[in-house]
Amino acid sequence: MADELDDRLRDLARDTEPLVVLAGPQAVRARGERRRARRRAAAAGTAAVLALTVGGWQLLPRLEGGGTGTAAPAGSVSALPPEPRPSALQAQLAAALLPDTAMPYGVKWQWTGVTPEKASKYQPPCQADPVAPPDAEAIRTYTAQRTSAVATYRVLAYADPALAAEQTLLLRQLMQVHCGMSQPAGTPPTAPDAPSADGTSGFWGASKSYPGVTAWVECRGRFVAVLLVNAPGDPQTRYEGTGVDKCIALSLHRLAQGSTAADTEGPPTASGGTTFSYSC
Structure with a gap:
């Protein structure tokens, strides 16, 4: 089969211009392999770029939150802001x-x-x-x-x-x-x-x-x-x-x-009366 293809290519080369030289069957097969290798490499590169992009999106909330937060699941409701601390x-x-x-x-x-x-x-x-x-x-x-x-x-x-x-x-x-x-x-x-x-x-x-x-x-x-x-x-x-x-x-x-119960001396009375015993 390979000899028949080789003969046909030689006949075709003789019928065409002398300056045109066709590659042999081995060269044709080599070029085909190179094209397939380039397509596989391009597909792998596209997948790698997509993976890096998705990873960057997932990492973005952590960077914005100072590196301590985690990305919220898709469709989840954001947490309410914390209650303000009393003065x-x-x-x-x-x-x-x-x-x-x-x-x-x-x-x-x-x-x-x-x-x-x-x-x-x-x-x-x-x-x-x-x-x-x-x-x-x-x-x-x-x-x-x-x-x-x-x-x-x-x-x-x-x-x-x-x-x-x-x-x-x-x-x-x-x-x-x-x-x-x-x-x-x-x-x-x-x-x-x-x-x-x-x-x-x-x-x-x-x-x-x-x-x-x-x-x-x-x-x-x-x-x-x-x-x-x-x-x-x-x-x-x-x-x-x-x-x-x-x-x-x-x-x-x-x-x-500005004192506390422990350091208060001489507690006053509301009506100016005598001292009292009461659980204050």
Whole structure:
């Protein structure tokens, strides 16, 4: 077969121009092998480029994330951004929130602080928010285990003592309107329109419109504390003699002094009375 092909190629060469020389069958087969080798090399190069491109796409999220992240699977939902970290002031206010044992009738009612998620279920029948938003705020909700009472305690920080005292006075007016809050017959802890020498002012009272609702509000320096207790239908609910006003005063005193419970000396009393034994 090869000899026949060789003879035909020689005859064809003789019939054509003398300058045209056809390659032999071995040369033709060699050129065919080279063409196939070039096609295989081109196909392999294309596959390598594709692999490098895909690898680069997968590596890109890691490079953008500082080298610590991983590429999210296709079709997955991006993770939510992390919650912002509380400021140092917010952490200071949160540490000043009263413990469960400081709530009114703590031993008898057995208060327990609830999580913020559960706290949304316990809305007071009346509420008065400050007119000016504070610079920072901390809040805790408590529920009594042996009665249906619910308490909400808020500590707010303002830019300066003058603004804090102004908001305390406005809170008193708002509570009188929205909650029917009345001042006690006796002398309140301090008069909101006449702050004491250390910048303390505040009030307490009971609601005439919502039986069982009592409130304590105190301002010291640039800090304001608001305690609202709702004990519907409980005849024992009172705003004086529970000791909670003294715990509020002590908490704000520590905040204003920038101290902690361990290094506070000479804790003040809200009404200027004698010392007390209470779990603050």
